[in-house]
Amino acid sequence: METFQLTNIRKTFKNGEVEEEVLKGVNLSLRPGEITALTGASGSGKSTLLTIAAGLQETSEGEIRFKGKNLADVKEEKLRKVRAEEFGFIFQSSHLVPFLTVEEQLFMMLEVAGKKKEEDEVTAILNKVGLSHRRKAYPSSLSGGEKQRAAIARSVIHRPSVLFADEPTASLDSKKSEEVMQLLEDMTKELGMATLLVTHETEMLSFADRVVHMEDGKILA
Amino acid sequence: MNMALKEMKKNKTRFLIIGAVVFLISLLTFLLSGLANGLSEDNMASIRNLPEGNFHLTEDAEGSYTRSNLDEATVQSATGQNNYAFSVQMGGLEKSERKYSLAFFTSTSTSPFPQPDKGEVVLDSSVKEEGVSVGDTLTHPQTGEELEVTGFADNERFSHSPAAFVNQEEFSSMFRIEDFQVLYTENAKDISGLETFSKSEFLSSIPSYQAEQMTLSMILWFLVLISGMLFAIFFYMMNVQKTGMFGILKAIGVRTRRLFYMMWVQMLTITSLAVLLSGLAGQTAGVLLPEAMPYDLPVSTTLALAAVFLVVGFVGSTFSGLRIRQIKPLEAIQQGEG
Numbered sequence: 001m002e003t004f005q006l007t008n009i010r011k012t013f014k015n016g017e018v019e020e021e022v023l024k025g026v027n028l029s030l031r032p033g034e035i036t037a038l039t040g041a042s043g044s045g046k047s048t049l050l051t052i053a054a055g056l057q058e059t060s061e062g063e064i065r066f067k068g069k070n071l072a073d074v075k076e077e078k079l080r081k082v083r084a085e086e087f088g089f090i091f092q093s094s095h096l097v098p099f100l101t102v103e104e105q106l107f108m109m110l111e112v113a114g115k116k117k118e119e120d121e122v123t124a125i126l127n128k129v130g131l132s133h134r135r136k137a138y139p140s141s142l143s144g145g146e147k148q149r150a151a152i153a154r155s156v157i158h159r160p161s162v163l164f165a166d167e168p169t170a171s172l173d174s175k176k177s178e179e180v181m182q183l184l185e186d187m188t189k190e191l192g193m194a195t196l197l198v199t200h201e202t203e204m205l206s207f208a209d210r211v212v213h214m215e216d217g218k219i220l221a
Numbered sequence: 222m223n224m225a226l227k228e229m230k231k232n233k234t235r236f237l238i239i240g241a242v243v244f245l246i247s248l249l250t251f252l253l254s255g256l257a258n259g260l261s262e263d264n265m266a267s268i269r270n271l272p273e274g275n276f277h278l279t280e281d282a283e284g285s286y287t288r289s290n291l292d293e294a295t296v297q298s299a300t301g302q303n304n305y306a307f308s309v310q311m312g313g314l315e316k317s318e319r320k321y322s323l324a325f326f327t328s329t330s331t332s333p334f335p336q337p338d339k340g341e342v343v344l345d346s347s348v349k350e351e352g353v354s355v356g357d358t359l360t361h362p363q364t365g366e367e368l369e370v371t372g373f374a375d376n377e378r379f380s381h382s383p384a385a386f387v388n389q390e391e392f393s394s395m396f397r398i399e400d401f402q403v404l405y406t407e408n409a410k411d412i413s414g415l416e417t418f419s420k421s422e423f424l425s426s427i428p429s430y431q432a433e434q435m436t437l438s439m440i441l442w443f444l445v446l447i448s449g450m451l452f453a454i455f456f457y458m459m460n461v462q463k464t465g466m467f468g469i470l471k472a473i474g475v476r477t478r479r480l481f482y483m484m485w486v487q488m489l490t491i492t493s494l495a496v497l498l499s500g501l502a503g504q505t506a507g508v509l510l511p512e513a514m515p516y517d518l519p520v521s522t523t524l525a526l527a528a529v530f531l532v533v534g535f536v537g538s539t540f541s542g543l544r545i546r547q548i549k550p551l552e553a554i555q556q557g558e559g
Binding site: 054083 | 472551
């Protein structure tokens with residue numbers, strides 16, 4: 001069963017008189033419990049596709065079908081609600097809120113998603129990402145790997161349906177990258193999320209259930 | 222969880238600096254307001270103490286009480302209960318070698334001013350501190366008339382001098398002015414041959430009062446304006462520094478309204494604490510400053526200025542916060558660490 005369906009996605013940027021088409025009719029489906037990895041050279045359009053799928057920028061043409069709705073036609077406030085309740089985000093940098101402790105980051109996400117602040121839930125996730133001993137720590141005192149694990153915990157605490165991960169291991173060394181990817185894989189399976197992973201690191205592709213290669217704004221067969 | 226307070230707790234120094242600046246500016250505003258009000262009291266307390274009503278001067282006086290001479294018939298017909306005439310002249314009295322500069326008042330019997338008998342004088346209580354007591358005899362240097370001090374009145378000053386209330390006969394002899402200068406009526410607006418002024422118009426017509434008050438008011442409101450701009454600049458700079466974080470929060474679904482709420486809570490917390498402290502300091506200054514310094518900061522003025530600061534802070538921070546609305550989550554993500 002498909003959770004998320006992108007159909008004929010096109011994106012054109014205007015730069016003065018010049019129009020540049022960065023996505024040229026992309027079709028992609030994401031399935032629950034699966035990591036779909038998007039790879040490709042820089043400028044192939046993979047990050048643009050992820051941000052369009054996540055509702056962070058508009059598509060020029062095409063459909064983003066999720067739970068019976070076309071997100072391309074949904075207004076900003078509804079889209080924000082979808083992002084808060086149904087989506088999880090992991091970025092290249094951890095982007096943790098600097099003045100919140102690790103556990104407060106998770107409580108904040110639960111609040112944003114309109115869910116109850118369950119202490120047990122937070123403890124369970126922190127145990128899973130191996131940060132239970134750092135729950136009262138501020139981001140400034142965490143290592144790079146710990147920050148990214150905290151970011152993963154924040155992205156899944158509200159049990160989203162879709163997880164968007166944009167180069168989540170780009171700032172980590174290979175050992176920590178593997179730890180983070182293993183964690184992503186475990187979370188995807190355990191929570192039944194449809195995960196869209198953008199990466200240019202071929203070593204990380206082994207964690208994906210499906211690898212999709214992009215080139216020049218198109219998905220290669 | 223209150224993110225606004227958590228941020229303040231984590232970044233104490235940054236918010237303490239903003240709070241300190243707001244405290245200093247609001248304290249300066251309170252002190253200046255106290256001084257402006259004090260000077261105003263020092264200048265015109267005897268007029269400001271009178272109830273709101275109508276002040277009439279002769280038309281040929283062209284709005285200056287010093288040139289106004291009311292004829293006796295007008296005074297006779299217009300005065301009565303709550304309607305009265307008075308005159309004021311600057312002069313002095315002596316006691317041994319000591320000279321006292323005073324504003325001499327005389328009035329018809331229905332006025333709220335003290336009504337001493339011939340040969341008596343009632344002085345503003347500030348003269349008491351200069352060594353004058355009830356029963357002392359003071360001499361008018363030009364006429365040589367002797368006046369016995371029969372009492373003191375609180376807060377009666379005019380043109381930065383203590384008021385001296387004397388009998389009309391004495392006043393005429395001292396200043397060679399037979400007629401009253403100003404007619405006060407509670408309700409009568411139109412009296413033939415007289416020009417009518419409200420209390421504030423009458424105060425403004427007195428030389429030096431308006432110039433003094435306008436200068437101080439301008440400084441006062443300029444300070445309020447500066448504080449509003451400071452709020453806008455401080456919060457704008459903070460918001461610029463937090464652009465990345467706000468973008469990420471928006472991306473994960475935090476409402477823009479909540480980010481504004483966060484900024485308002487911080488602004489209100491800082492302003493309330495800073496203005497509370499500066500308000501208390503402003504009130505304390507009233508007790509600590511020397512008597513010679515005219516300073517009067519009523520609680521009502523303090524509260525009104527505090528409210529102005531809150532409104533100005535709110536407007537300033539909201540104006541700067543408009544940037545939050547423009548932040549695109551995507552740009553924040555692409556910029557890297559927020």
